[in-house]
Amino acid sequence: MNAEEYRESLKRYHPVVYVDGERVECVADDERFAPGVRALGVSYDYALRPELAPLMLANDRLTGRRVNRMLHINSDSGDLLNKLEAVRLLCQETGCAQRYLVHDAMNALYQVCARLDAETRDKTHVERFSAYLDHVQQNDLSIGIAMTDAKGDRSRRPHQQGNADTYVHVVAKNERGIVISGTKAIVTGAPYMHELLVMPCRNMTEADAAFALCCAVPVDAKGVTMVSRPAGRPGEKAALFSAKYGQSTAVVMFEEVEVPWDRVFYAGDWQQSATLTYSYATHHRHSCIAARAGFGDLLIGAGALMCEANGFDVSKDPQLKDQMVELIKIVEGFYACGVAASVYAKADPYSHSLMPDPVYSNIGKLLLATQIYDMQRIAHTVSGGLIVALPGPDEDHNPHTAARLADVLSAHPDIPYDKRIETARFIEDLSASYTGGWYSVISLHGGGSPAAMKQEIWRNYPVGDKVALVERLLERGVTVGENTNQRQPGKCCAQGCSVPGETIMVDLPELPSRSIKRVA
Ligand SMILES: Cc1cc2nc3c(=O)[nH]c(=O)nc-3n(C[C@H](O)[C@H](O)[C@H](O)COP(=O)(O)OP(=O)(O)OC[C@H]3O[C@@H](n4cnc5c(N)ncnc54)[C@H](O)[C@@H]3O)c2cc1C
16 A cells, blocks of 8 residues: 555544544544554555665565565564664654554564464464464554553552453453453554554463453454544644654553454463563564664754754864764664664574564663653754744744844854744754653653663573673682572573573574675
């Protein structure tokens, strides 16, 4: 599909959506979602541009089809590098492309289905997954990822909650499928997706088995209600960027929604929830790195333009150059973690598809989650206070003031007033408006809060190896493992063992050949 066909395709669905307290008649035609529909549309249009084909399209090993890269299962490091570049490109244009979440979820789901086939008597998981992947690719769908439950009291497990609907759970099973109820609290773009992939958001215990489920439902399945925010800042004149491109998020409530067995990837296999969330988080944090690098590119470009419009030559001003280099260092620093995670990626032992390296993926996401605030600060520092103090767009045409404002608020002699205020409003929109705050919060919490990344870095980093290294250097002659409490579970011996459900970094095995396809 191209962007317009995608928008039209949404009319085939009739989801129950509320926004600003009103029921939405038609998502595709509602102006409040237009920035979101437009942003997603870019992922469709770019895939049809021949010069972008090496990035935006991929040959799928599983289905043998040439598909949108956002719907592709990775088989080598080149795929991961190309996905990084593709997501960065989409987010440069749209701020947040949103569609990469389905890429991350499908890759994680494939890994879990292959593992379930290997570990359980039911050998049909990959078959069901493949049929679903085929359906998604064939119809070029957009899928919302419904993972984050409402969660209720954070200190309690799902089965301990006073209200079971704070987590999505199975309320009945019959010969047709499962029936689910509960709430997913934050689903990106839900109203303008075709389907939702429902996944668990945390590890589970046996007592949580009813909450351990993964399935796909159309957005207009009976019993699904979405309460959404508008996408971006639709209709706001000063919102130069986010009136055009934006993202909505919705609370999605499920009330006795029937899901046929062919769309149930698992239900009750509580042991798989940790694996699924871990795999999804690793793929997704890798994608988040590229997404925020695309946003960083916008800040770098706008920051440099603003300096110029203010009358400075950045290359000759040490203070401004220092700030701009700091911004570049931050953006390319976390992006480099994405590149490293692609290069050090490993094949999943069950599906043999490729997963980015978890340590680098988590470090990159952790860096962007915290440094987004430094990125915004630098954009504010180099721009000056006008970005929030300028008169609004209606004043641009006020016959009493417009000409004088243009005279006194110009700076660089060669840069007209309207170009200067355009740049200032662009920076305000991206860094100091509702959208600016939104970018900070999505960077901090989207894909997991910093504590989650820190946990994964610690869990996957071979600290024990470093301890052994120093022990060897100190020539203490102590046996590995005897003289330190620095070992982590699963890293206690040279041979390596693993706690079920936990993935660890092991000594390098024979690596499969990885052709790193650099895109010209
Ligand atoms: C703009 C945006 C878009 C998003 N899109 C999606 C999406 O499309 N699909 C999706 O599934 N999710 C999405 N998310 C959700 C995102 O994954 C979550 O925000 C994130 O996982 C954190 O969960 P939470 O928001 O419920 O915060 P909480 O879980 O309430 O966490 C708040 C703080 O409390 C800490 N905390 C939480 N639990 C504990 C505990 N037991 N002990 C100690 N500390 C704890 C956390 O570390 C964090 O610092 C999106 C989020 C944002 C902001």
